[in-house]
Amino acid sequence: MTNTMWGGRFAASPSQIMxxxxxxxxxxxxxxxxDIEASKAHVAMLAAxxxxxxxxxxxxxxxxxxxLGEMEAGQFKFTRALEDIHLNxxxxxxxxxxxxxxxxxxxxxxxxxxxxxxxxxVRDEIAAIDSGLAALQLALAQKALDHAATxxxxxTHLQTAQPITFGHHCLxxxxxxxxxxxxxxxxxxxxAECPLGSAALAGTSFPIDRIMTAKALGFARPTANxxxxxxxxxxxxxxxxxxxxxxxxxxxxxxxxxxxxxxxxGFARLSDAYSTGSSIMPQKRNPDAAELVRAKTGRIAGAFQxxxxxxxxxxxxxxxxxxxxxEPVFDALDxxxxxxxxxxxxVGDLEIDAxxxxxAASRAHATATDLADWLVKTLGLPFRDAxxxxxxxxxxxxxxxxxxxxxxxxxxxxxxxxxxxxxxxxLDPGRSVKSRKSQGGTAPGNVRREAxxxxxxLEKAPLSR
Numbered sequence: 001m002t003n004t005m006w007g008g009r010f011a012a013s014p015s016q017i018m019x020x021x022x023x024x025x026x027x028x029x030x031x032x033x034x035d036i037e038a039s040k041a042h043v044a045m046l047a048a049x050x051x052x053x054x055x056x057x058x059x060x061x062x063x064x065x066x067x068l069g070e071m072e073a074g075q076f077k078f079t080r081a082l083e084d085i086h087l088n089x090x091x092x093x094x095x096x097x098x099x100x101x102x103x104x105x106x107x108x109x110x111x112x113x114x115x116x117x118x119x120x121x122v123r124d125e126i127a128a129i130d131s132g133l134a135a136l137q138l139a140l141a142q143k144a145l146d147h148a149a150t151x152x153x154x155x156t157h158l159q160t161a162q163p164i165t166f167g168h169h170c171l172x173x174x175x176x177x178x179x180x181x182x183x184x185x186x187x188x189x190x191x192a193e194c195p196l197g198s199a200a201l202a203g204t205s206f207p208i209d210r211i212m213t214a215k216a217l218g219f220a221r222p223t224a225n226x227x228x229x230x231x232x233x234x235x236x237x238x239x240x241x242x243x244x245x246x247x248x249x250x251x252x253x254x255x256x257x258x259x260x261x262x263x264x265x266g267f268a269r270l271s272d273a274y275s276t277g278s279s280i281m282p283q284k285r286n287p288d289a290a291e292l293v294r295a296k297t298g299r300i301a302g303a304f305q306x307x308x309x310x311x312x313x314x315x316x317x318x319x320x321x322x323x324x325x326x327e328p329v330f331d332a333l334d335x336x337x338x339x340x341x342x343x344x345x346x347v348g349d350l351e352i353d354a355x356x357x358x359x360a361a362s363r364a365h366a367t368a369t370d371l372a373d374w375l376v377k378t379l380g381l382p383f384r385d386a387x388x389x390x391x392x393x394x395x396x397x398x399x400x401x402x403x404x405x406x407x408x409x410x411x412x413x414x415x416x417x418x419x420x421x422x423x424x425x426x427l428d429p430g431r432s433v434k435s436r437k438s439q440g441g442t443a444p445g446n447v448r449r450e451a452x453x454x455x456x457x458l459e460k461a462p463l464s465r
Contacts, residue, residue: 023080024323030330031085032071034120036064038113038196039089041216043104045209052103060104063096064089085117086110107208109200111230111318116196118326120217122239125333126188130181132340133246137177138458139347144170145451149444151429152267152357153366160364163429166352168442171450176249183242191235194219198226201317231317233307236329240304243336247300250339254294257346261287267360269351274342289342296335303328361429365394365404370435374426379418389416 040061047057067089070076082088087110093101144167154164194214197204203226210222223229260267270287278284306328310321368390375386392415397404400411405427412419425431437443 019080022083022320024084024326025078025080025082025088027327027330028085028114029078029088030326031114031117031121032076032089033068034117034124035085035089035113036068036071037120038116038213038217039104040064041213042108042196044216045212046103046106048212049207049209051106051206051208056100056103059097059100060093063093063101066096067092084110084114086113107199107204107206108196109198109230111200112195112198112226115198115230115232116194116217118233118329119191119195119219119235122235122329122333123188123191123218125337126184126191126239129243129246129333129336129340130184132337132344133177133181133184134458136340136344136347137174137181137454139344140170140174140177141451141454141458143347143350144168144174144447145455147352147354148447148451149433150352150354150357151361151433153361153364154442160360160366162369163361163366163432164436164442165433165444165447166354166357167444167447167451168433170347171447171454173249173253174454177246180242180246180249183245184239187235187238187242190238192220193223193229194221195223195229195232198223198229201227201230227317231314231319231322233311233322233325236325237304237307237311240300240307240329240332243332244297244301244304247297247336247339250336250343251294251297253343254290257290257350258287258294261285261290265360266356267353269353270346271349271351274346274349289346293339293342296339299335300332303332358429362405363403365397367404367427367429367432368394370426370432371404371423374423375416375419378420378422379416 043052043057043060043064046052047054052060067076070092076088076092078088079091082091090101090104093104146167147170148165148167150166151163152166152169153160154162154169194210194217196213196217197208197210214220214222223232257268257270259265261270270285270289274287274289275285276288278286307325310324314321371393372383372386372390375381375389376383379386381389393404393407393412396411396415397407400407405424409419409421409423412423433442434444437446440446
């Protein structure tokens with residue numbers, strides 16, 4: 001038989017293949033809470049405007065509450081024959097209260113209904129993701145405070161560059177995550193327009209109050225154009241774009257955890273809680289949690305690209321292609337939330353080997369820039385001259401298989417005769433980081449101040465930057 005919710009125009013049932021490709025209930029049933037919330041707001045408005053009677057609205061609201069209870073208890077029976085969450089709810093409502101259930105769909109369409117439900121869902125997910133980002137920021141800021149003076153090598157091109165502190169490194173990610181939170185907050189602001197009442201594409205002739213439904217659902221205002229309202233998925237795309245950038249940040253840190261926990265680096269260790277073993281090599285401790293966070297970035301960025309391709313060729317207004325919007329969003333945001341939880345756990349779990357980090361910061365001529373700076377400050381050389389002289393001293397150290405600090409004073413003087421014994425203080429990694437007091441620099445005092453500032457801010461108001 002044809003679908004009783006829309007089948008009046010059709011004499012025959014859809015083929016099994018058509019039913020298979022058309023049904024979305026297998027995934028959009030996730031929107032059940034949002035669908036009922038929007039329906040309750042809609043029927044309350046219909047009653048307030050006299051489009052349905054108060055008695056009818058009461059019956060519909062009571063039926064929706066019963067359905068909500070069934071869904072919360074896991075007792076609701078979804079059917080693919082009814083295609084989607086909207087028709088499943090409406091069909092069950094008809095079973096409960098009879099023909100009056102049909103009045104719920106007055107002055108609305110599944111087009112504005114799904115846009116509203118989806119926006120409500122994405123809004124909730126943004127709030128959950130923001131909470132997860134804030135939790136990771138706090139974990140990183142606390143780790144930064146603990147390691148404000150822990151010296152490690154800083155890298156460019158994955159080559160030793162200059163000494164920094166591990167706390168400074170952690171705070172770099174705190175700043176990245178702050179930008180991520182800003183992007184999600186921006187997406188939430190633009191999302192805050194309610195599509196409900198736009199109907200199929202042209203609005204409705206019924207005297208509805210769209211401001212009432214928007215307010216009831218927590219939106220700032222109704223959408224201004226009914227065509228745009230039902231065909232817009234920018235809110236999902238923007239959220240996926242923000243998710244992709246956030247996932248990329250998680251992936252970068254995950255990659256560093258993989259490197260740091262390797263024997264070749266030996267900077268850190270993850271406990272059994274965030275490691276796995278090998279089925280054949282009993283000595284292995286694999287950082288699988290970090291590797292999986294790194295890998296999920298592909299799924300999240302892929303979801304953004306998938307939805308972008310769905311939308312790129314669609315004329316106004318709604319097209320069934322847009323049914324393909326939900327699965328990538330559901331999957332990507334689930335993956336991001338899981339990645340945030342895993343990364344927060346790993347940051348707290350990470351045991352830092354400060355001695356190994358400091359040893360590494362003493363190798364590969366990490367204080368060469370400090371030597372050049374010393375030549376500028378002490379001898380008054382132009383920096384380019386100091387850079388050239390330092391390069392010659394580094395070449396001398398390389399020829400002897402030694403680090404800069406291991407060169408004797410006569411050896412250094414063979415390149416620049418005016419160098420004094422005081423130069424060795426500049427070659428110490430600990431002194432190097434302490435000297436970097438410029439705003440945003442790695443000096444331990446800077447790191448402590450910034451870490452405390454972030455901790456205070458995050459503990460006071462974790463959901464705002």
